[in-house]
Amino acid sequence: MSARVFVRGLVMAFQRIESIHDIRTVAFVDVSGSFAPVFKELIARFRVSKAVYKSESEALSGIPATQADIAFIGPFSTDHSIRKLSHCQQLRSSGYHGVIILLTEEISSFGGTSGITAAGFDHYLLDSDIDAQLEDSVNWAILNRRRKNKYTLQFDNNPDALFTVDSEGRVFDINQWGTDGSGLSPKMIVVGAVNVMELGTLDCFESLIRPLIVEGNAGKTFMNSVNEGERVFQVQCRVHDVSMIGLVATVVKTDITETMYTRSMDILINSVNLLSERDNYTAGHSSRVYHYCRLISQTMGITGDKKFIRDLYFAALLHDIGKIGVRDYILLKKGPLTDQEHEVLCSHSEKGFKILQNYQFLEGSIGLVLSHHERPDGKGYPQKLISEKIPFGASIISVADGFDAMTTTRPYRKPLKYEKALAEIRDNIGTQYDPDVANAFLSTVRRETLKEATEKSTAGLSALSNELIESLL
Ligand SMILES: [Fe+2]
Ligand SMILES: [Fe+2]
Structure with missing residues (x-):
């Protein structure tokens, strides 16, 4: 024919x-x-x-x-x-x-x-x-x-970033989220044979995905998590052997930052809340310290530094978490502590550091928790750091912490009057408190500040933590 x-x-x-x-x-x-x-x-x-x-x-x-x-x-x-x-x-x-x-x-x-x-x-x-x-x-x-x-x-409406790539980084399919930040459309990438490594939206390809696209992994699924800047992603990678193409990986990259922050903070805040069942002071104290830290940051004009603020605020909420490892007879003792008991109480900074170091997103906060009882004159603990060696965030927590400790009832003493607490801070500038931080606090604190911080703390630590996470993301 x-x-x-x-x-x-x-x-x-x-x-x-x-x-x-x-x-x-x-x-x-x-x-x-x-x-x-x-x-x-x-x-x-x-x-x-x-x-x-x-x-x-x-x-x-x-x-x-x-x-x-x-x-x-x-x-x-x-x-x-x-x-x-x-x-x-x-x-x-x-x-x-x-x-x-x-x-x-x-x-x-x-x-x-x-x-x-x-x-x-x-x-x-x-x-x-x-x-x-x-x-x-x-x-x-x-x-x-x-x-x-x-x-x-x-595919396109999926809220996760989706990719199909081979071991050379050739993109066979990609959705809109997968292209985010590259300035290219999925069509431009697939038709234009843009390599995934040029895209910058799957930076973990080389370290995490390419090694998995090998014979023997076909049909297997792998899960990992990666940090990109301030965000955390879960990366699910399934390897397939596709006829005509060969080995490819279908990758689902999910932003889990908020879920991870919320779940981790829920666990940690629960611990602080449990501690406050033993020591009534801690939950309200953590909330108030958080509020004073916010006040100081605003006064010092440093709220634009998002990473610093995030690390500081998380540390403020959790700074005394290490007290869960301090026994009641020391934590709640009405009389003066023996040297040995004092040492145990002081260990809460290091205990807190150890608890929080398991959480990667708190990487920048743990140093502040460790050093919140350091003093510029080197008489603090646990490392007896002096002035500039003390992390700036820890100096902020120190002033906030000191003011709240003085103005609230403790098992061993009544609260100091507002003016007396301010005088204490003023008298200890340069020895116990960082001068810039202390002066910033003294310039902005009002009698009503105390009442406001107490009122805000009634919302509970969990609510504060959720509000903080929402404001950060
Ligand atoms: Fe403390
Ligand atoms: Fe404290």
């Missing part, structure tokens, strides 16, 4: 198939020009937008970009059967998801049906029984589009 007869048969088949009306876009790779009559017929009779590619390179960039419902690969000749197979593979590698139909007069030179399927073609049209074959192809294309629409909805 000649090419002309084949083309005529195809034209007539198009005319007879009802479902062709559901096809919107068709692409023809027609280097020979043999299909000109088909295009003419399609344009005349149906509302089908079509694109004709007369060169292979044009087709390879154009078809993935337009995502036609069906791409017919001709010409009607078996001369270049091997090249046609590779065209199909290249179209798939370039991110074309539509139906690819091979037009041919025989299939043996392609390795039969299995060779054609293995090459990535969905169907082939032979010159015999062309009606049924075309109808099958068209129906498959319609189904494929519906399936793809559904997939696209689930």
